[in-house]
Amino acid sequence: MPLPSSVTVHAPATIANVGCGFDVLGLALTAPYDIVRLRRTDQPGLTIRHLDDYNLPTDPYRNVAGAALLALLREVPEPIGFEVEITKGIRPGSGIGSSAASAAGAVVAANALLGSRFTNHQLVDLAMYGEAVASGVRHADNIAPAIFGGFTLVRAVLPTLDVVPLPPPPLWVAVVHPQFEVKTQEARAVLPAAVPLPLAVRQWANVGGLVAGFLTHDNALISRALEDYIVEPARASLLPGLGDARLRALAAGALGGGISGSGPSIFMLNQDEATAHAAAEAMGSVYQKMGIAFHLHVGPIASEGARVVSAE
C-alpha cells in the first residue's frame, strides 16, 4: 500500500498536572482539538499556514508545530518537506495544552506520511521541541497525553524520556476557561524553589493516591487525592475566582480539580456527564458574576490522543 501524500490529524486538548501531579500527570480530552493537515513535498523545508484568526507565528522556528517538525526532519534521511495547515480549535493561552496539541498533531501527521517509523515515545520527544518554543521548557506533561491519549505519567524527561500511558478512568471533565491571561513564565516564577519535606511527603502521598484511584476506579480516593499542597497555593493569586469556582463545582457534585496546567483554565473531574455539565455551569456562574467572559468544555477523558482522521 503506497504511503499517503497528505493527512489530516485531530489533536486534543489536555489537562497537565491534574491537581497534585505537577509536571508529571496529564489527561487527554475529546474536545476541543486542533486540526493539523500535512502534505509531503519533495522540496526540503516547511511552509506553515494558519486557518484561524489567532495570528500565531508561521516562521517554522517560532511556530510550535514548526519546531517539532524541524526536529523530526533532522531524524529523516530523505530530502523532504511539509506543507502545514493548522486550524486551532484550542485557544492559545487557555492552559489546556494548545501548543502541545499543534506540536503533537504535526508529528503524528508527519509520522503517518512516513510510514509510522517513529514510536509514540519518539513522537513525544520530538513534539517537546514545540513546547520549548512556546514556554522555554521542553516539558512533556501536555505532549504525553496529547499523543498517547488517556491518562499519562511522565516518570522522567532526563536522562531518558519515560512516559507511562495508563488506562483512563471513566470520568468526565469539566473545564472553564476564563478570558484572562496567565503567562506560563509568570506562573513558573511564583513557584517555590524548595518545598518543606513534610509537605513534599503529603504531595507524593496524593500522587500515589491519585494514580491508585484512577487505576482502581475509586472515585472517593480520587476526590481526596486531587488536592495540591504546593503549586496551586503558590499560583492561586494569579487566578481570580479559583476558590469560588472550586467550591461551587464541588457543591454541584464534582470529585475535585484545580488549575489546568498553569491556567487560566480550571478543570474538575466528575463521575458522569450530567455532573460534569453541572460543575461546568457552576464554575461559569462565578465568572459571569465577576464580569469575566469564559468558555466551557465538557467531555469524557479521551482514550485516544492525536489521530489521523483522513489520508489521501
Add this chain to the structure above:
Amino acid sequence: MPLPSSVTVHAPATIANVGCGFDVLGLALTAPYDIVRLRRTDQPGLTIRHLDDYNLPTDPYRNVAGAALLALLREVPEPIGFEVEITKGIRPGSGIGSSAASAAGAVVAANALLGSRFTNHQLVDLAMYGEAVASGVRHADNIAPAIFGGFTLVRAVLPTLDVVPLPPPPLWVAVVHPQFEVKTQEARAVLPAAVPLPLAVRQWANVGGLVAGFLTHDNALISRALEDYIVEPARASLLPGLGDARLRALAAGALGGGISGSGPSIFMLNQDEATAHAAAEAMGSVYQKMGIAFHLHVGPIASEGARVVSAE
C-alpha cells in the same frame, strides 16, 4: 457464639518507604513475625511478658504493644484488662517494622477478644500509639501493612488517617539485616528540612510510577521507579555496604530496592523466588566480606497482615 477469652496472633514484618515512597508506602512480609498472645481479664490494666531474650520494657506505658493496648482500652467502656505474652520473631532495631508488628499484633488480638468492634483503620490509628513509644512519632507506614497486609499507601495521617490498601503485586522480597544499629532518631536527623522542587517532582513521579507498576504488574516500571532521590542519599552514610549490596542484588536479577524503613535492613523486590534467594545471598556476601554479621529473609509479599492463628 461466645467470644474467645484468649487469642494468639501472628504479626508480620513490614517494609516501610519502599524506595521512593518515604513515609507513605509499605509492604507486608510473610516472615519473620511476632507472636502476640492476649488473654482477657476482668481486672482493668495490662500485664506484659516477653517470651524472648531482647529485654524489652514490660511497663505498659513504655512497651509498644502496651501503649497501643492502653489507647484501645480507652475506647472500651467495659472494665477489662489483658494479659499479654509477646514472642519477638522480628529483631528490635532491624528496620523491618519490629515495633509495628508487636503493636499491630496486640490490637488485632484485642479486637478479636472484643468481637471485632474496631475497623482496620481504627486499629491502625490505635497501634500508632505504639510507634510513638518506639520512635517518638505516631507514624503509620509500618503499622498500615502490618494490619492490612499487602501493599499500603498512607495517604494522610492528619487530620484524618487515610490508609489505602492495595492488591499486592506477585513479587518476592529479599531482605538483608546487617547487625549494626541505625537509630531511628539519627536517621530522621540527617533528612533535609526542605527539598528542591525539581527533585520533589522527580520523587513524586517515581511514587506515581511505583504505584502504577504495582497495580499493573509492570516489573520494568517498578524497577525504574524504585529510585529514591531524597531520603536514601541523605541516609546512605549511615549504612555501610548499601551501595555494594544494591549493585550485587541488581546483578543477581533483583528489580530494585533500598533501605527498609530507616535501616539497617536493605530490601530488594524480585520477580520470583529463585531471584529473591539469589539477591539475598548476593547482599549477604557483601556483609560477609565486611566482617559484619547478618540475617537474611526471603518471602513473597504477604496478602494478609496480623491475623488470629488460634483462639479459645
